[in-house]
Amino acid sequence: MASINSLEYLQEKYELGETLGTGAFSEVKVATERATGNKFAIKIVDRTKCKGKENMIETEVSILMQVRHENIVQLYExxxxxxxxxLVMELVTGGELFDEIVGRGKYTEVDAAKIIHRILLAINYLHSLGIAHRDLKPENLLLSDKTNEAKIMISDFGLSKIFNDDEVMKTACGTPGYVAPEVLKRQGYGREIDLWSLGVITYILLCGYPPFYDQNNIELFKQIMSGKY
Structure with a gap:
């Protein structure tokens, strides 16, 4: 019998199919569990390509292993x-919320409210576990399928941090247009920064364009820190 941490064992259990996407140091493939026919996504992370970022991967795995929420992409094995x-993960097939926004132009208030409500429930759950996501943006919000009833799912925990209430986070991280002013000021911040990012996402859903924008990041950061949208 093949060792559990061998490719032979993995291929006995899952049939690997088409590639769904590729990143800087990972790719995602569809996988079918041979015993049940159930479909999963397998994220294959190449350690050799992410020297110095190994702790990000370990963080993502340790977070996903403890998270169970219907609006957060599930890690199984x-x-x-x-x-x-x-990483054997829940298969989500509806694509990024970002592409949906581009396709629609903007959302009605009712549709936007439904999406934001679900994300808030998931964020509240993460925060209750002491986890801050720190990189919420429409590219990290996936739709469970292509139907109108699709669930919104939070993914990509590479920048997340597990904190305790006494701990003040100081690392500058996130994506420029969605980053909270206290992150830019580097004076320390808490889990509230996820809610700032969600505010930016809400604005984009309703308007079809971002509240803060400049090609030059220095100018962009000035806008964010002054709250001029």
Whole structure:
């Protein structure tokens, strides 16, 4: 019998199919569990390509292993084989909220409210576990499927941080247009920064364009810190 952390074992359990996407140090493939026919997504992380970022991957795995929420992409299993990590995850097929916004132009208030309500429930759940996401943006919000009833799902926990109430986070991180002013000021911040990012997302859903925008990041950060939208 093949060792549990061997490619042979993984391929006995799952049939790997088409590639859904590729990133800087990972790719995602569709996988079918041979015993049940159930479909999953397997994220294959190449350790050799992410020297110095190994702790980000470990953070993402340790967070996802403890998270169970219908609006957060679920991690089921992890295998470490040679220089790669295989993460067996829930398959979401509806694409990014970002692409949906581009396609629609903007959302009605009712539709936007439904989406934001679900994200808030998931964020509240994460915060109750002491987890700040720190990189909420429409590209990290996925739709469960292509139907009108699709669930919104939070993904990508690479920048997340597990904190305690006494801990003040100081690392500058996130995506420029969605980052909260206290992150830019580097005076320390808490889990509230996720709500700022969600405010920016809400604005984009309703208007179709961002509240803060400049090609030059220095000018963009000035706008954010002064709250001029």
């Amino acid at each position: 992890m295998y470490e084989i040679d220089s790669k990590i295989y």
